[in-house]
Amino acid sequence: MKDKPRVYYITQFITAIFWGSVIPVYVLYFRHFDLNLFQVAFMAAIFESSILIFELPTGLVADIYGRRISLLLSALVLFFGGLVFIKFPTFFGFIIAEITVGVGYTLKSGAFEAWIFDSLKHEGKEKDAKEVFSQGKRYQTAGELLGMILGGYIGFWSINFVWYPFAFGSLATFVFLFLAMREEYWEKAKEKIKVFKQIKDTIQKSLEVVRQKKLILALVVLGIFSSFSFETISQFWQVHFSENLSVATSYFGWIVAGSSLLVILLVNKVSKFSEFFKKETTLLLILKIGFFISFLIIAFTYNPILTIIFFILLHGFEGFSAPIFLDIFNRHIPSEQRATLLSFQSMTGSGGEVLAGLFMGFFALNFGLRPTFGLGSLVMIIGVLVFFALILQNKKL
Known part of the structure; x- marks a missing residue:
């Protein structure tokens, strides 16, 4: 797909759907498996702490090996994080899942914005960056809204299936990025x-x-x-x-x-x-x-x-x-x-x-x-x- 902003918008929309699907039932999911409120708060702290620890190293991965590689890894790691939530619904299983999802988040954070900005810059369209970021925010917000509605219905139907959209949405994102995302500027700029x-x-x-x-x-x-x-x-x-x-x-x-x-x-x-x-x-x-x-x-x-x-x-x-x-x-x-x-x-x-x-x-x-x-x-x-x-x-x- 040659239209870089379109890849950016679609990815923002897809990822926002599966992230948003967890929001309405995040606490209820843990409560379903008998976690108390302190343990629920502890899970959120584990996730944020994993971002603190891995954000900079994963940013280096994107700058050294390429933003496309970082984003593909992100989608795969998020997929496995979702699977851990599904297959190991215990306190310690949730800790591993939160850390895994945190790492997956950091692999995308920064790398995706860097990719679209440098792609626009490479094509001489740097002045369009603000509009692209704004449009991306629209798609992201729309995806989150759709995801929250979806997550609410899934939680009402069966709380056990909450993480399925997250896991398989991540896998779908990997396939889409593998087929559609290109990084021409990187091929010309990288040094051995x-x-x-x-x-x-x-x-x-x-x-x-x-x-x-x-x-x-x-x-x-x-x-x-x-x-x-x-x-x-x-x-x-x-x-x-x-x-x-x-x-x-x-x-x-x-x-x-x-x-x-x-x-x-x-x-x-x-x-x-x-x-x-x-x-x-x-x-x-x-x-x-x-x-x-x-x-x-x-x-x-x-x-x-x-x-x-x-x-x-x-x-x-x-x-x-x-x-x-x-x-x-x-x-x-x-x-x-x-x-x-x-x-x-x-x-x-x-x-x-x-x-x-x-x-x-x-x-x-x-x-x-x-x-x-x-x-x-x-x-x-x-x-x-x-x-x-x-x-x-x-x-x-």
């Missing part, structure tokens, strides 16, 4: 040098980019604060809506659907607004401030309808900012270390999520959800201020 020397050079050059470019450092820092803040609302919104606002759980699916539809319908239009600003980071800052305001209102309003509206807006701001963030980040990093640097950024974001899971869980237990959400919104605005301070040092902005 010693692997360990290349690993060392890639790490050194990647760290040098982060050290020298204030904008890249600012984006990495913003990613950490954003992940911490977003993980706070992601973990506890259902409990807050149910216990503090008395919103019936039957509405939860519609609330998530509303959030997804907002992103699907408007993400392209919002991304184009960045062209009206002199500085490329302005729209990103506006969206993060919108996230902060929405989160703050959710924390302290007692009106269920108002809370739902701003929850949907919060997810919209997060979804709108993703392609803009990717476009800016990719424009300021070298192709040779692109996957490694994208993996590094993803790794630091996962670190923020792990910290949020540990600290905010303790904070919520002792002080309640409203103060926890207030603190989560405060973390976001601190991240925005640090980001703003760092980019002021970058004279090119």
Whole structure:
């Protein structure tokens, strides 16, 4: 398939379906096999920790051996991770499965965005990257929505079959990428040098980019604060809506659907607004401030309808900012270390999520959800201020 963006869109859509199919029944699946709530939280921590550990090494795999190889490996590893969930439904089996799925996730994280950006750059279409990332976000969100609907029905029909779409969806992704994905620029650019020397050079050059470019450092820092803040609302919104606002759980699916539809319908239009600003980071800052305001209102309003509206807006701001963030980040990093640097950024974001899971869980237990959400919104605005301070040092902005 010669149309690289089409491969990107289809892959985003397929992978989002099988990832999304697990979301509605993730906790219920573990509870079905008699895991307590602490053990369920432990599983999530295992997954995020595996991302922290393997994100950078798998980014090196993509930069040294090629992004296509990394993505094919990702699909295979995710397939085997799904099989472990299916065949070994025990506490220790789940630990192995979570680690395996975490490794599979990291093999795709960074590598896929690096592949599409460098493919566009190779074809002289680098200016189309923002539009491609925005369109990819639309397909991803649509896939997640479809997957969540599918997962809900599968969970209702038989909880034992929850991981089948994940496993065989991963296998289907492998077949599709094997047949459709090409990496012409890599064939021309790769050099035959010693692997360990290349690993060392890639790490050194990647760290040098982060050290020298204030904008890249600012984006990495913003990613950490954003992940911490977003993980706070992601973990506890259902409990807050149910216990503090008395919103019936039957509405939860519609609330998530509303959030997804907002992103699907408007993400392209919002991304184009960045062209009206002199500085490329302005729209990103506006969206993060919108996230902060929405989160703050959710924390302290007692009106269920108002809370739902701003929850949907919060997810919209997060979804709108993703392609803009990717476009800016990719424009300021070298192709040779692109996957490694994208993996590094993803790794630091996962670190923020792990910290949020540990600290905010303790904070919520002792002080309640409203103060926890207030603190989560405060973390976001601190991240925005640090980001703003760092980019002021970058004279090119």
